[in-house]
Amino acid sequence: MQDGQSAIRTDKATRHYRLGEEFIRAVDEVSLExxxxxxxxxxxxxxxxxxxxxxxxxxxxxxxxxxxHVHGRNLAxxxxxxxxxxxxxxxxxxxxxxxxxxxxTLEENVELPLRLAEVERGERQAxxxxxxxxxxxxxxxxxxxxxxxxxxQQRGALARALVNRPSILLADEPTGNLDxxxxxxxxxxxxxxxxxxxxxxxxxxxxxxxxxxxxxxVAVMSDGKLIEDGVxx
Amino acid sequence: xxxxxxxxxxxxxxxxxxxxxxLTTLGxxxxxxxxxxxxxxxxxxxxLATKRLTRSGLFDxxxxxxxxxxxxxxxxxxxxxEKPEEPRALDEDARQQITRLANVIEVYPQIRFLSxxxxxxxxxxxxxxxxxxxxxxxxxxxxxxxxxxxxxxxxEAILQIEFAKELSDQPKTLVxxxxxxxxxxxxAIPAQARADTAKADDTGVLSSGFSLVPREKSFRIVGVIExxxxxxxxxxxxxxxxxxxxxxxxxRIAQMNDLRGLMSGNTRKPGYGSLTVRVxxxxxxxxxxxxxKQMGFSAxxxxxxxxxxxLVFTVFDLLLGIFGSLALAVASLGIINTLVMAILERRRxxxxxxxxxxxxxxxxxxxxxxxxxxxxxxxxxxxxIGWLIxxxxxxxxxxxxxxxxxxxxxxxxxxxxxxxxxxxxxIVVSLAAGIYPASRAARxxxxxxxxxx
Numbered sequence: 001m002q003d004g005q006s007a008i009r010t011d012k013a014t015r016h017y018r019l020g021e022e023f024i025r026a027v028d029e030v031s032l033e034x035x036x037x038x039x040x041x042x043x044x045x046x047x048x049x050x051x052x053x054x055x056x057x058x059x060x061x062x063x064x065x066x067x068x069h070v071h072g073r074n075l076a077x078x079x080x081x082x083x084x085x086x087x088x089x090x091x092x093x094x095x096x097x098x099x100x101x102x103x104x105t106l107e108e109n110v111e112l113p114l115r116l117a118e119v120e121r122g123e124r125q126a127x128x129x130x131x132x133x134x135x136x137x138x139x140x141x142x143x144x145x146x147x148x149x150x151x152x153q154q155r156g157a158l159a160r161a162l163v164n165r166p167s168i169l170l171a172d173e174p175t176g177n178l179d180x181x182x183x184x185x186x187x188x189x190x191x192x193x194x195x196x197x198x199x200x201x202x203x204x205x206x207x208x209x210x211x212x213x214x215x216x217x218v219a220v221m222s223d224g225k226l227i228e229d230g231v232x233x
Numbered sequence: 234x235x236x237x238x239x240x241x242x243x244x245x246x247x248x249x250x251x252x253x254x255x256l257t258t259l260g261x262x263x264x265x266x267x268x269x270x271x272x273x274x275x276x277x278x279x280x281l282a283t284k285r286l287t288r289s290g291l292f293d294x295x296x297x298x299x300x301x302x303x304x305x306x307x308x309x310x311x312x313x314x315e316k317p318e319e320p321r322a323l324d325e326d327a328r329q330q331i332t333r334l335a336n337v338i339e340v341y342p343q344i345r346f347l348s349x350x351x352x353x354x355x356x357x358x359x360x361x362x363x364x365x366x367x368x369x370x371x372x373x374x375x376x377x378x379x380x381x382x383x384x385x386x387x388x389e390a391i392l393q394i395e396f397a398k399e400l401s402d403q404p405k406t407l408v409x410x411x412x413x414x415x416x417x418x419x420x421a422i423p424a425q426a427r428a429d430t431a432k433a434d435d436t437g438v439l440s441s442g443f444s445l446v447p448r449e450k451s452f453r454i455v456g457v458i459e460x461x462x463x464x465x466x467x468x469x470x471x472x473x474x475x476x477x478x479x480x481x482x483x484x485r486i487a488q489m490n491d492l493r494g495l496m497s498g499n500t501r502k503p504g505y506g507s508l509t510v511r512v513x514x515x516x517x518x519x520x521x522x523x524x525x526k527q528m529g530f531s532a533x534x535x536x537x538x539x540x541x542x543x544l545v546f547t548v549f550d551l552l553l554g555i556f557g558s559l560a561l562a563v564a565s566l567g568i569i570n571t572l573v574m575a576i577l578e579r580r581r582x583x584x585x586x587x588x589x590x591x592x593x594x595x596x597x598x599x600x601x602x603x604x605x606x607x608x609x610x611x612x613x614x615x616x617x618i619g620w621l622i623x624x625x626x627x628x629x630x631x632x633x634x635x636x637x638x639x640x641x642x643x644x645x646x647x648x649x650x651x652x653x654x655x656x657x658x659x660i661v662v663s664l665a666a667g668i669y670p671a672s673r674a675a676r677x678x679x680x681x682x683x684x685x686x
Contacts, residue, residue: 060680
């Protein structure tokens with residue numbers, strides 16, 4: 001995907017849900033465009049709707065109304081299996097809680113998306129190594145997540161998100177469970193990936209300083225609405 | 234996801250909760266074991282009954298008699314133009330013709346007669362029966378004292394135990410001793426003599442064509458049999474001294490049909506009262522029976538009895554199968570429980586898989602694979618346990634039979650089709666039990682699943 005083209009475009013994307021008697025407007029008519037190769041930081045306080053918006057972009061959730069176009073295709077109109085394919089091939093996801101499977105080694109965790117994408121067994125090993133080398137974990141293949149530090153686990157999760165060579169990386173509070181040094185290391189890696197691979201990155205965070213330091217652009221959400229969208233100061 | 238990867242993941246998941254999954258698999262194994270054990274008894278008993286009946290010579294035999302035997306013999310005494318057409322005689326020519334029919338392996342007459350037997354100079358009256366060579370395969374001769382006849386023309390005898398007890402207080406010691414059979418041989422009267430006799434008779438009843446000559450013949454006792462062996466249809470019981478059928482035929486003993494022939498005036502050729510026709514396979518019975526009927530004889534078999542027997546055993550197997558399946562039904566609840574527990578425990582894992590691109594189908598297939606793996610393992614285990622239970626029941630039965638002085642039998646059988654069917658059934662039941670958990674896992678919302686701690 002070349003710079004300047006729209007990778008993601010939401011058009012009054014809305015996600016409402018009911019929690020008991022309460023009606024929640026998690027994402028409320030958000031219109032946003034992310035160019036291909038852009039590194040966007042989505043800022044906001046807890047409950048502002050940024051993670052919900054990220055889930056909508058990932059195809060893990062469906063908007064109540066509005067449209068979400070990724071590379072020109074509207075996720076709101078996709079079937080469940082098309083959304084699964086979208087998650088498998090178009091986007092890679094990194095979570096605050098790392099979400100590595102504890103019963104698998106790091107190598108097996110990173111291999112999992114390749115299994116789901118039915119990549120040939122012979123090709124998998126090379127791609128797993130390549131992804132782990134990129135995040136500087138090439139020597140920890142056989143370790144289980146519990147044998148890795150938080151920073152290593154998040155780098156492992158990043159390798160897993162990259163292994164299927166997606167065009168978009170969605171990161172939900174990737175530094176939330178890390179100390180500042182490890183957090184900075186992760187963001188440095190994200191920036192490096194963004195610049196070397198030209199990968200579009202949308203990162204949810206509540207740390208404005210880091211967001212402004214590493215992202216190309218910062219958008220701010222509050223109460224489900226996009227209240228600020230512009231280049232960093 | 235590819236099948237190999239799916240299977241690998243499923244096995245890994247099953248190993249994660251080894252104890253619980255092993256117990257569930259054992260439950261399936263016990264269910265299948267009960268099913269296999271029940272059905273193996275049904276199949277074994279059916280095989281035992283079929284084998285016994287087949288070896289009795291009753292179900293692969295056609296019984297042939299001249300039509301006169303069925304319609305009665307009084308008509309021969311009537312005179313006049315309405316005299317019915319003379320039925321075909323069941324004689325040596327007919328026997329040879331029947332022998333040449335396709336799939337016929339043996340044709341022999343039923344020879345049974347009352348005779349005097351002398352042992353150590355004392356006379357005993359008993360029924361003598363001819364035994365065909367093929368009867369050596371009959372279960373009745375298993376475990377007998379001594380041996381079966383050394384050959385079809387051997388001058389040897391087998392005593393039924395009750396008769397042997399009449400001869401000696403220690404009946405089994407009779408083996409190797411000799412008995413003398415006294416009987417009446419049917420001897421043809423020369424043609425001229427017969428004509429003279431006919432001329433002298435003016436009663437209208439035709440004269441006899443043979444005379445009866447008293448004879449004696451010595452037989453070596455080779456065996457003493459405890460049971461009362463069947464000798465084809467009509468041969469049940471009664472035979473207390475058994476001799477080879479071929480030898481019995483050569484004795485040319487006057488039998489009941491000779492007297493009938495005498496009364497009906499048909500004395501031209503010695504005939505048979507009845508013949509037993511053995512065929513290669515019970516399924517050949519109908520064709521042979523029809524062919525014999527077309528030759529002008531009465532023929533019947535006990536084939537219908539085997540059909541009924543098969544029906545009885547099918548119903549019996551069905552009932553056993555239903556009872557055996559109850560344990561499997563309980564085991565299937567165990568699978569559902571285990572997999573539902575697995576969904577609760579692996580909720581987050583399912584969320585991660587979905588976030589990484591697993592389709593609903595992948596998730597449901599993973600749970601089906603786990604259920605199927607428990608079914609395959611439990612099925613194989615169950616077949617082995619069921620087989621062992623069957624063997625144990627057979628062993629226990631044989632110990633009991635042995636104490637009763639009876640021969641060992643095999644009352645359980647696990648043929649390949651039963652093992653394969655049981656395995657298939659285990660897999661089908663396991664997959665059916667996996668339907669609800671698999672669909673529930675597939676429907677999980679990934680966002681909710683990832684929030685789960």
